Amino acid sequence: MKISVQTAMVLNLDKCIGCHTCSIPCKNVWTNREGAEYMWFNNVECKPGIGYPKKWENQQIHRGGWTLSSGRLRLTAGGRVHKGLNIFHNPDLPVIDDYYEPWDYDYARLIDSPSSRHQPSVRPRSRLTGKPMEVKWGPNWEDDLAGLAETGPGDPNFKNLEVQTYLQFRNVFMFWLPRLCEHCLNPACAASCPSGALYKREEDGIVLVDQERCRGWRYCVSGCPYKKVYFNWKTGRAEKCIFCYPRLEAGLTSLCAHSCVGRIRYVGVLLYDADRIAEAAAAPNEQDLYPTHLDILLDPHDPEVARAAAAQGIAANVLDAARRSPVHALIRQWRLALPLHPEFRTLPMVWYVPPLSPISSRAADPSAAGDLIDRMRIPVAYLANLLTAGDEAPVRLALGRLAAVREFMRTRRVEQRDDPAPLDAVGLDAAAVEKIYRLLALAPLEERFVVPTLPVRDDGVYARQGGCGFGEAL
Ligand code: SF4
Ligand code: SF4
Structure with a gap:
């Protein structure tokens, strides 16, 4: 058993207000x-929708992530020969155009225009061509379901659902999905790089590009199935979310988490x-990828794990943080948080608490036992396609627990009484x-973010894991 440390994030979609x-x-x-x-290292998408870049979830088009072929993991796009x-x-x-052409506005017209009968207007100008x-x-073009009638059928999470039903006004549903790099345990980005420029830091599992x-x-x-690596046309190099590592090293959380208005991030x-x-x-x-992923996460309260971690050089403050980790509680202990598209096989490490939604009268038989979850406006099958490769059981458990807590x-x-029945x-x-209840509703900053400081390295370089080139898992 080789014990490694991963900095991870959980986002509670029940509380995201889509404020960006x-x-x-x-x-x-x-x-x-x-x-x-x-580039938006962090972006917020409205679901249903095809997102940013367009149709990023559809690997038939983008060919990112891993596939299993004859029992072996292979990059979907192909390895060395490809x-x-x-x-x-x-x-x-x-x-x-899959992302969007960035633009600015010609604000000078407001000041420089000669006097006329009509107010001057500002026109958009491309930030690439200046024209x-x-x-x-745009990066949030589908916000509040704008354009859903056109883009909805392109959302792969409607698999096994009658999409047209959910595009009708009376059945429509929505929630927001904030996204950043998943800092995967099995990053397809790193395995795809012919130069071995991408690597995973040994200390905290953050995936970085060596510029x-x-x-x-x-x-x-193309190898990242979440489309969270970007090409900088000015420098000619790739860039991606760095999990604000200079802040993490100092024991602070990332900027996206710190600034979150809805306090949805852990x-x-x-x-x-x-x-x-x-x-x-x-x-x-x-559908076994979520359980197998859970299975390799270790219990820091287990004395045997703690002994092995200490013997393998994991610092006492990191072990202490693992024991107090809010993401460990949400992911492993209570099973409230689920991975995003585990079928991409990268073992992502930004997880999501599925959103509760209003009870709708759409259910065929509202009196049926145990149908509370089915009467919620967001179809369980949609959430399962998003979070558990279509397996509804973990989504039902998480939603059932959230509803019971409420x-x-x-x-x-x-x-003024306790009713244990739910x-x-x-x-x-x-x-x-x-x-x-405390963690999801009341927790102050120091309980939502438990980040251990890292020792300062003399050479300023943290250890690398991987950086492996042509198509092998780290
Ligand atoms: S999401 Fe995973 S595969 Fe994509 S850039 Fe991040 S670590 Fe790499
Ligand atoms: S700041 Fe928080 S609540 Fe607002 S969109 Fe981002 S994740 Fe959602």
């Missing part, structure tokens, strides 16, 4: 530069068995409910 505040400090600090105008044959023309790259342009798409080794081949861009460390990554990512059945606390607050069905007790 998280994206702004990230943009201002990391990508407010020439060549990076179209890259050798296409090294000067990567056919799987998204183009700028006037017509705005046709000096990057040669601009862009296989990381950041902490997890311990996992690095020897079992390939085994977990190669589960034959896609009902228990409401009875306690309003009726808890029994979902395997929780009152003590667990109090902890979940």
